[in-house]
Amino acid sequence: MKKLAALLLAAGMTMSVAVQASAIEVQVGGEMDYVLGWNKNTNFTDTESEDSIVAQQRARLSVEFIASENLRGVIQFQFGTLEWGGEGAGLDTTSSSGLTRRAYLDWSIPDSTINLKIGLQELALPSAVAGNPAFASNVAGIVASVQPTDPFTLTGFWARPFNRATSDLHTKTKTDLFGVVADVNLESVRISPWGLVAFIGGNSIPDDDSGAGWNYSDTFTSNINDSSVMYNVGIAVSAQVTPELTINFDGMYGKLTSDKGVNNGGQEEGDGWFVSLGVDYKLDFGTPGIILWYGSGNEDNDKDFGQMPILGVDGGFNPLRLAFMGAYSCGVDTLIGANGNGTAGIVLQIADMSFVEDLSHTLRFGYIVGTNEKRSDAHPNFNQIIALNEKDYAFEVDFDSIYEVNKNLDLVLELGWLYLKADKDYYNYTDENLNDENAFNASITASFHF
Numbered sequence: 001m002k003k004l005a006a007l008l009l010a011a012g013m014t015m016s017v018a019v020q021a022s023a024i025e026v027q028v029g030g031e032m033d034y035v036l037g038w039n040k041n042t043n044f045t046d047t048e049s050e051d052s053i054v055a056q057q058r059a060r061l062s063v064e065f066i067a068s069e070n071l072r073g074v075i076q077f078q079f080g081t082l083e084w085g086g087e088g089a090g091l092d093t094t095s096s097s098g099l100t101r102r103a104y105l106d107w108s109i110p111d112s113t114i115n116l117k118i119g120l121q122e123l124a125l126p127s128a129v130a131g132n133p134a135f136a137s138n139v140a141g142i143v144a145s146v147q148p149t150d151p152f153t154l155t156g157f158w159a160r161p162f163n164r165a166t167s168d169l170h171t172k173t174k175t176d177l178f179g180v181v182a183d184v185n186l187e188s189v190r191i192s193p194w195g196l197v198a199f200i201g202g203n204s205i206p207d208d209d210s211g212a213g214w215n216y217s218d219t220f221t222s223n224i225n226d227s228s229v230m231y232n233v234g235i236a237v238s239a240q241v242t243p244e245l246t247i248n249f250d251g252m253y254g255k256l257t258s259d260k261g262v263n264n265g266g267q268e269e270g271d272g273w274f275v276s277l278g279v280d281y282k283l284d285f286g287t288p289g290i291i292l293w294y295g296s297g298n299e300d301n302d303k304d305f306g307q308m309p310i311l312g313v314d315g316g317f318n319p320l321r322l323a324f325m326g327a328y329s330c331g332v333d334t335l336i337g338a339n340g341n342g343t344a345g346i347v348l349q350i351a352d353m354s355f356v357e358d359l360s361h362t363l364r365f366g367y368i369v370g371t372n373e374k375r376s377d378a379h380p381n382f383n384q385i386i387a388l389n390e391k392d393y394a395f396e397v398d399f400d401s402i403y404e405v406n407k408n409l410d411l412v413l414e415l416g417w418l419y420l421k422a423d424k425d426y427y428n429y430t431d432e433n434l435n436d437e438n439a440f441n442a443s444i445t446a447s448f449h450f
Contacts (some may be wrong), residue, residue, distance in 0.1 A: 015124040023067065029450055030061040030076075033329040037414075037443030042322075042332055044386075044420055044439060055084040058330045060101065068112055074121075080332040101138055113147035123159060126181060126192035126236035128248035129278040130291055130319040133339030134232045135196060137161075137312035141177070155181040161312055162204040171343040172201035172227055177311070188240040193233075201226040228258040230309050248278040255308035270305035274340060276319075286353035286361075291319045295340040297371030297390075307341045307372075307419055317349045320366045321398045322418040322441060328400070331414055332441045336386045336394065342372045343388055358404040366396040388422070395419045412445040 034057045040110050058080035065073040078101040082089040104119030123143065124136035141159025148154070158422040162175040179196040234252030241247055255271035276293035298306045316325030324340070327333035336343070344366040353361040370388025388394070401413040418439045 025066040027064040027066065028062070028066075030059065031329075031447060031449040032059045033057060033448075034446045035329065035331055035443055036333060036439060036445075039264045039332060040438075040440040042335055042439045042441060044335075044437065054131075056081050056330060057084070057089070058082070062102075070108040072106045074102060074104055074106060075100065087153070115145045117143040121156060124177070125194050125196065125232075125234070125237075126183070127250055128190075128236040128238040128311050129250045129276040129293070131317045131325070131339075132250065132252075133274060133317045133341065134234060134252055134254060134308070134310050135177070135179075135312050136316060139177070139312065143428065151185050152184075153183040155183070161199075164204055172203045175200045175204040175311075180396075190236075190238045192236040194235070196230075196232040198228075200229040200230060200311075202227050225263075228256055230254065230256045230311060232308070232310075244282045246278075246280045246368075248280075250274075250276045252308065254308040254310065259364075270307070270309065272306050272308035272341070276340070280351075285355070287351045289349050289351060291347040291349070292345070293319065293340045294344040295342055295371060297342040298373060298387075302371030303386075310341070312341060319345070320364060320368075320396045321414065322416045322439065323366065323396050324370060324395060326398070328412045328414060329445055329447060331443050331445065332416075335418060335439060336368065336388070342370060344369050344371055359401065361399065361401045364396070364398040366394075368394040368396070384421070386422070392420075392422045394421065408448060408450055410445075410447045410449070412447060414441065414445070416441045 023085060035055070036338050037054045038047040039052055039054060043132075058078065060076060060078050062074065062076040077098055078147040079098045080088075082097060088094070100120065102122065104117050104121040106115070106117050108115045120140045120145065122137075123139050123141065125134055126135075139159045139161050141157055143155065143157040145153055145155040157177070157179050159177040159179075160174060161177065165173040175198060177196060177198045179194065181192060184191045232252060232254040236310060237249045239247045242408065250313070251274075253271065253273040255269065257269040274293070274295045276291065278289060278291045280287050280289040296306050296308060316334075317337075318324055318326040319340075320326050321331075321333055323333075323336040325333050325338050345366060347364055347366040349362060349364040351362045353363070368388070370390055370392040372387055372389045396416065396418045399415045403411045403413075405411060420437050420439070422437075
């Protein structure tokens with residue numbers, strides 16, 4: 001009798017789900033990436049502790065619940081990155097690394113051009129060249145957009161990246177972002193000015209930098225009486241001069257003010273700027289291009305800092321693969337930093353070269369110099385693993401290939417060499433162990449996407 005009741009209950013639940021789901025269309029997509037790589041000296045210390053052969057994997061699953069053409073819910077889960085043999089990917093182990101990467105409501109008001117996205121979502125400020133270093137990340141918030149005319153879209157947003165309120169901590173525990181983007185998309189020119197302001201509570205930044213990925217607690221105030229305000233403004237411009245020639249430009253400026261200073265150095269405030277220029281020219285065999293950028297650096301004094309303040313970069317600055325955030329999927333990158341702060345550089349590249357069907361290549365040559373003055377270690381280094389000063393420079397060569405096996409499977413070969421020449425007397429993040437300037441990486445990725 002109990003078995004019969006259980007079967008009837010299961011059947012009833014199945015029918016209920018089927019009836020409810022009949023009004024909802026469910027679409028599932030995602031990607032599963034498996035990387036096998038060889039690394040040499042990617043920490044620039046040439047120590048034996050670095051694992052030369054690395055195998056790892058990452059999976060993302062996206063589910064869309066579509067109620068109508070105007071309403072849908074989106075959720076995305078991520079599993080990994082898991083290193084084979086390590087926690088979650090060792091012998092007889094199960095992974096607990098699953099997390100919710102995005103979960104938001106996407107609603108377009110009927111008979112209007114107004115769209116609302118509410119929840120944990122991707123929020124990236126406009127970029128025309130190689131990513132926006134001011135803000136590009138997944139964050140919880142509300143994004144509203146309206147398109148009053150065909151070429152013009154206006155977007156405003158509020159987001160809350162940090163909230164540390166607890167029973168023991170209840171003062172200045174939140175960080176709130178407010179921003180606006182105006183996008184003008186003409187026939188051959190696209191212009192996107194934008195602005196961002198962040199109100200940063202002195203106790204809102206995690207002490208352990210959890211979820212941040214870089215030195216937030218050293219960058220912003222942590223005293224309970226302190227609060228900071230950060231401003232960023234910028235513009236992205238893309239011009240299709242001819243069918244072959246494209247010119248792109250990004251320019252931005254940022255300023256951080258504080259009640260009682262930042263980074264324990266007593267700086268009352270600081271500001272900085274960042275510009276980048278990209279030119280591409282399509283040819284039959286590929287697309288030659290050049291990327292130039294300049295990010296202001298910290299000054300050689302104990303007063304204001306000179307780098308452009310930033311708060312969150314996940315998509316990041318990606319003109320090169322090893323030095324910045326240019327890796328495919330979860331490969332090795334960000335050896336110098338996640339943006340161009342405190343650096344200037346030039347990249348010469350030939351992209352999308354193809355001599356065999358379904359096989360394409362990209363070749364890059366990059367040169368990087370530091371723009372920080374010698375005593376930049378007295379100032380916050382926004383999202384920099386290595387804060388290069390004016391005596392430092394680096395070279396990078398990348399050769400990446402993508403073979404499209406079929407519409408669902410790509411094989412990616414990444415080869416990279418990064419040479420770093422750093423002034424050890426003023427090097428911010430290492431000491432006498434900096435004894436080998438060459439870093440190498442070779443990896444192959446199997447990427448299944450559906």
